[in-house]
Amino acid sequence: MELDQAFRSAALRPTAQRYAVLEFLAGHPVHATAEEIFRAVNRDDPRASRATVYNNLRSLAKAGLVREVMSEGKAARFDANLRRHHHFICERCGAVEDISWFDLPPSAGRVALGGRDVSNYEIVFRGACEGCRDAQPEQGAK
Amino acid sequence: MELDQAFRSAALRPTAQRYAVLEFLAGHPVHATAEEIFRAVNRDDPRASRATVYNNLRSLAKAGLVREVMSEGKAARFDANLRRHHHFICERCGAVEDISWFDLPPSAGRVALGGRDVSNYEIVFRGACEGCRDAQPEQGAK
DNA sequence: ACTCAAGTTAGACAAAATCTATATTTAGAT
DNA sequence: ATCTAAATATAGATTTTGTCTAACTTGAGT
Ligand SMILES: [Mn+2]
Ligand SMILES: [Mn+2]
Ligand SMILES: [Zn+2]
Ligand SMILES: [Zn+2]
Numbered sequence: 001m002e003l004d005q006a007f008r009s010a011a012l013r014p015t016a017q018r019y020a021v022l023e024f025l026a027g028h029p030v031h032a033t034a035e036e037i038f039r040a041v042n043r044d045d046p047r048a049s050r051a052t053v054y055n056n057l058r059s060l061a062k063a064g065l066v067r068e069v070m071s072e073g074k075a076a077r078f079d080a081n082l083r084r085h086h087h088f089i090c091e092r093c094g095a096v097e098d099i100s101w102f103d104l105p106p107s108a109g110r111v112a113l114g115g116r117d118v119s120n121y122e123i124v125f126r127g128a129c130e131g132c133r134d135a136q137p138e139q140g141a142k
Numbered sequence: 143m144e145l146d147q148a149f150r151s152a153a154l155r156p157t158a159q160r161y162a163v164l165e166f167l168a169g170h171p172v173h174a175t176a177e178e179i180f181r182a183v184n185r186d187d188p189r190a191s192r193a194t195v196y197n198n199l200r201s202l203a204k205a206g207l208v209r210e211v212m213s214e215g216k217a218a219r220f221d222a223n224l225r226r227h228h229h230f231i232c233e234r235c236g237a238v239e240d241i242s243w244f245d246l247p248p249s250a251g252r253v254a255l256g257g258r259d260v261s262n263y264e265i266v267f268r269g270a271c272e273g274c275r276d277a278q279p280e281q282g283a284k
Numbered sequence: 285a286c287t288c289a290a291g292t293t294a295g296a297c298a299a300a301a302t303c304t305a306t307a308t309t310t311a312g313a314t
Numbered sequence: 315a316t317c318t319a320a321a322t323a324t325a326g327a328t329t330t331t332g333t334c335t336a337a338c339t340t341g342a343g344t
Contacts, residue, residue, distance in 0.1 A: 012290095013290065013291070013340085013341070013342085015290090015291065015292080015340080015341090017291080017292070018291085033331090034331080034332080035330090035331080048292080048293095049292065049293050049294070050293090050294090050332090051292075051293060051294075051295090051333085051334090052291080052292055052293070054331095054332065054333075055291075055292080056291090059291090068214070070212040070213065070214060070266065071212065072210065072212060074216070074218070074300070074301070074330070074331065075330080075331060075332095076216070076331085076332085086251070086254070088255070088258055088260075091261070097258075099251065099254045099255060100254045101254075102250060102251055102254055104246070104250075104265070105247055105250075108244060108246075108247075109228070109241065109244055109265070109267070112228070112241045112242045112243075112244055113230065113241060113267065114272065115272045115275065116230055116239075116267070116269055116270065116271055116272060116275070117269045117270040117275045118230075118267050118268070118269040119233070119268055119269040119270070120267070120268045120269065121265055121266060121267045121268065122265070122266050123246070123251070123263055123264070123265050123266075124212065124263060124264050124265075124266060125251075125255065125258070125260045125262070125263040126260070126261055126262045126263065126264075127258055127259045127260040127261040127262065128258065128259040128261070129258055130256065130257045130258060133257065133258070133259045154321095155309085155310060155311080155321065155322070156310095157309075157310080157321090157322065157323080159322085159323070160322085175300090176300080176301080177299090177300080190323080190324090191323065191324045191325070192301090192324090192325090193301095193302085193303090193323075193324060193325075193326090194322080194323050194324070196300095196301065196302075197302095197322075197323080198322090198323095201322090216299075216300065216331070216332070217299080217300060217301095218300085218301085285344100286343100286344080287341105287342100287343090287344080288341100288342100288343100289340105289341095289342095290339100290340080290341085290342100291338105291339080291340070291341095292337105292338080292339070292340085293336100293337085293338080293339095294335105294336100294337095294338105295334105295335090295336100296333105296334080296335075296336105297332100297333080297334070297335090298331100298332080298333070298334090299330100299331080299332075299333090300329100300330080300331075300332095301328100301329080301330075301331090302327105302328080302329070302330085303326105303327080303328070303329085304325105304326090304327075304328090305324100305325100305326100305327100306323100306324085306325095307322100307323080307324075307325105308321100308322080308323065308324090309320105309321080309322065309323080310319100310320085310321070310322080311318100311319095311320090311321095312317100312318090312319095312320105313316100313317080313318080313319105314315100314316080314317075314318095
């Protein structure tokens with residue numbers, strides 16, 4: 001499996017717990033919190049302690065196999081999608097969804113950014129996801 | 143003062159503590175954490191307890207006079223800049239700076255966003271702020 | 285098989301945020 | 315001015331989130 005390859009090149013031992021954490025994140029691209037990952041991993045074997053989940057999230061992040069994504073709430077959220085992408089946050093259900101990458105026009109923000117040295121950027125969209133939009137279709141005038 | 147006006151229209155009583163919290167945020171646009179606000183407010187009168195700082199950040203946020211901004215670390219950061227704007231995060235010193243607003247081109251992301259109902263968006267830039275860029279000027283090849 | 289750094293674990297600890305119960309303040313009515 | 319009810323302030327308890335410690339286990343190379 002290619003995850004073993006990723007572990008090897010990152011000098012991380014492919015332990016069962018580490019594998020389970022990364023496999024859950026890769027298979028459930030919902031930007032889970034550490035607690036959600038802990039519960040998911042412990043629903044079936046192999047189990048992992050809370051400390052191990054946190055340890056592995058840190059080691060995977062340091063190795064670049066996982067990213068911590070910005071989030072509104074208190075608990076950090078993690079992302080195993082390594083492709084460059086934007087995010088969409090549903091203001092009704094809280095879902096954090098991936099938006100495939102597109103560049104800003106090269107001139108965008110040139111003046112607004114002043115003398116800053118920009119190495120990267122990301123757009124965060126907000127609104128209603130498809131499910132929420134359909135569920136409560138648009139309140140016409142009463 | 144116009145803050146009284148804002149309080150009045152938000153149905154928030156203009157207490158000394160609430161005023162101090164909002165005044166600090168408005169006067170120090172560095173996206174402070176609750177703890178930083180707590181310490182700043184308690185350097186001079188009127189004092190405010192930790193609970194009051196948290197309570198007021200919530201009531202001010204609900205009233206739309208303050209926003210919680212996304213942040214990397216664990217502690218939430220707050221913003222009294224109500225104008226629409228983007229943000230820049232310095233990867234060296236951690237500073238969170240305001241970038242004045244500019245629109246995405248109207249077509250941007252149209253396909254990537256699919257059927258989602260976008261009500262707002264924000265760009266988060268990362269890199270080196272002016273101070274950090276100057277401090278460590280660019281490592282040439284060795 | 286032996287070795288030892290890397291990894292796991294429970295539980296202690298710390299930081300960030302919320303809640304509870306009580307005291308105080310405020311806006312408005314008399 | 316006094317009174318009242320609701321909003322606010324507060325200290326400390328509690329909860330949530332994350333880190334650390336110290337003992338134990340695993341596993342990759344020899
Ligand atoms: Mn993502
Ligand atoms: Mn801002
Ligand atoms: Zn939704
Ligand atoms: Zn900087």
